[in-house]
Amino acid sequence: MIQETEVIIIGAGPAGIATSACLNILSLPNIVLERESCTASLWKNKSYDRLKLHLAKQYCQLPHMPFPSRFPTFLSKSLFINYLDTYVSWFGVNPMLGRSVESALREDGEKCWRVVARNAGSGETEVFEGRFLVVATGENSEGFVPEVVGLEGFGGEVVHSSEYGNGKRYEGKDVLVVGCGNSGMEIAYDLVNCGARAAVSVRSPVHVLSKEMVQLGMCMLKLLPCDVVDKMVQSLAKLKYGDFSHYGLQTPSKGPFYLKRTTGRSPVIDVGTMHKIKTRDIQVLPSITSIKGDFIEFENGKTNRFQAIVFATGYKSTVRKWLKDDGELFNEDGIPKKRRPDHWKGENGLYCVGFARAGLLGISNLMADVGAQKVL
Numbered sequence: 001m002i003q004e005t006e007v008i009i010i011g012a013g014p015a016g017i018a019t020s021a022c023l024n025i026l027s028l029p030n031i032v033l034e035r036e037s038c039t040a041s042l043w044k045n046k047s048y049d050r051l052k053l054h055l056a057k058q059y060c061q062l063p064h065m066p067f068p069s070r071f072p073t074f075l076s077k078s079l080f081i082n083y084l085d086t087y088v089s090w091f092g093v094n095p096m097l098g099r100s101v102e103s104a105l106r107e108d109g110e111k112c113w114r115v116v117a118r119n120a121g122s123g124e125t126e127v128f129e130g131r132f133l134v135v136a137t138g139e140n141s142e143g144f145v146p147e148v149v150g151l152e153g154f155g156g157e158v159v160h161s162s163e164y165g166n167g168k169r170y171e172g173k174d175v176l177v178v179g180c181g182n183s184g185m186e187i188a189y190d191l192v193n194c195g196a197r198a199a200v201s202v203r204s205p206v207h208v209l210s211k212e213m214v215q216l217g218m219c220m221l222k223l224l225p226c227d228v229v230d231k232m233v234q235s236l237a238k239l240k241y242g243d244f245s246h247y248g249l250q251t252p253s254k255g256p257f258y259l260k261r262t263t264g265r266s267p268v269i270d271v272g273t274m275h276k277i278k279t280r281d282i283q284v285l286p287s288i289t290s291i292k293g294d295f296i297e298f299e300n301g302k303t304n305r306f307q308a309i310v311f312a313t314g315y316k317s318t319v320r321k322w323l324k325d326d327g328e329l330f331n332e333d334g335i336p337k338k339r340r341p342d343h344w345k346g347e348n349g350l351y352c353v354g355f356a357r358a359g360l361l362g363i364s365n366l367m368a369d370v371g372a373q374k375v376l
């Protein structure tokens with residue numbers, strides 16, 4: 001049996017549920033397909049316990065439902081999840097859960113998209129057809145772990161940051177966190193607070209700002225050019241944190257907001273990690289070259305023993321595995337070829353949401369991007 005609708009939305013994270021809500025308001029029939037057993041699975045099941053939103057709440061709300069004024073400026077994960085659950089029920093979003101999309105294609109001459117999904121309950125495949133297809137599977141669909149010589153022989157525990165809840169079971173252990181993005185830097189801090197000895201392996205320069213500096217920068221960007229804002233927040237960062245190069249952390253030559261705009265890479269928003277690096281409670285180490293048993297060798301030639309590794313090495317989009325005939329919308333990494341605000345619209349009824357390289361802010365801005373082009 002083929003299930004027919006107007007719009008098929010793949011993914012029930014913040015982007016997918018926001019899209020369905022907007023369509024429900026317009027009374028446009030839609031089906032949301034979600035591979036996991038709940039909505040917003042990244043937030044509910046694949047992020048560490050102490051996670052808080054780094055951006056102020058006005059940058060993280062979904063369309064048509066502002067956060068209540070009683071909510072704090074920076075929401076905890078649980079408050080954000082409560083908000084998402086309320087959003088889903090308020091706008092009648094009703095995803096079909098346990099449906100992992102295996103292919104989506106639009107054959108030549110056909111007027112609709114045909115989507116095949118595996119039902120986790122029955123194990124059978126199901127077919128859906130719709131005039132429009134919205135890809136909302138996210139930039140963080142799958143954890144990325146790099147190939148490291150000798151990793152398979154490592155004796156300790158190895159997890160990706162998406163599997164890390166908290167540091168309780170690492171108490172008293174030596175743990176290496178690979179990657180110094182927001183996940184890696186916060187997990188290292190959490191590990192030390194839980195009684196582990198943590199080190200972070202860093203391969204590239206990184207900006208570190210406080211959440212207040214980011215908030216100030218975002219306000220100033222409405223009035224001032226990016227390079228001026230970058231200079232101001234970098235001066236504030238230097239005043240607050242000082243020079244971290246002698247601890248092993250270099251600063252990029254381009255500014256933090258310029259890099260966010262041009263590459264999507266976020267600055268690290270410090271949650272206390274920098275102080276722990278200063279007090280040498282967290283060690284900064286260079287890239288890994290190889291692993292021999294429990295010993296990990298680094299680019300500076302030094303070798304240290306670790307009992308666990310957390311790969312906080314980022315994520316991959318999985319669009320390329322199942323989306324066929326996407327025209328020119330996505331590149332080979334499953335990320336839109338065009339930059340915001342032109343990134344969301346493909347051809348033949350194909351759209352994507354949540355790929356603006358701007359987190360929740362990109363989803364929050366969705367209606368502004370669409371409105372600016374007068375499509376709806």
Ligand SMILES: Cc1cc2nc3c(=O)[nH]c(=O)nc-3n(C[C@H](O)[C@H](O)[C@H](O)COP(=O)(O)OP(=O)(O)OC[C@H]3O[C@@H](n4cnc5c(N)ncnc54)[C@H](O)[C@@H]3O)c2cc1C
Nearest residue numbers: 011013014015034035042053054100101137138354359360
């Ligand atoms: C640890 C962590 C913390 C973050 N914190 C912030 C933050 O504080 N602020 C911020 O702005 N951004 C943050 N982000 C970025 C985050 O990705 C976005 O905020 C937001 O979750 C993106 O929403 P999304 O709906 O586009 O993607 P997701 O939330 O990833 O949702 C995509 C959904 O698609 C489903 N899916 C994937 N493939 C398939 C398939 N083949 N078939 C069916 N369903 C599928 C997934 O199961 C998932 O539920 C964070 C990311 C991580 C990893």
Ligand SMILES: NC(=O)C1=CN([C@@H]2O[C@H](COP(=O)(O)OP(=O)(O)OC[C@H]3O[C@@H](n4cnc5c(N)ncnc54)[C@H](OP(=O)(O)O)[C@@H]3O)[C@@H](O)[C@H]2O)C=CC1
Nearest residue numbers: 052053054146179180181182183184203204266312313314
């Ligand atoms: N509270 C919040 O708001 C939070 C937000 N986030 C957001 O979620 C998204 C994902 O963040 P995150 O999980 O930190 O992933 P990121 O992609 O931001 O960071 C990955 C890190 O791993 C490094 N890395 C990748 N491959 C290798 C390799 N082969 N060897 C060594 N290092 C490697 C990268 O270095 P390189 O720079 O050299 O590529 C980078 O430092 C980001 O947008 C982030 O801002 C995450 C956590 C908390």
Ligand SMILES: O=C(O)C(=O)Cc1c[nH]c2ccccc12
Nearest residue numbers: 214260266267357358359360361
């Ligand atoms: O949390 C993220 O990864 C984001 O992309 C959110 C975000 C959007 N614009 C920014 C500018 C500076 C820091 C974070 C963000």
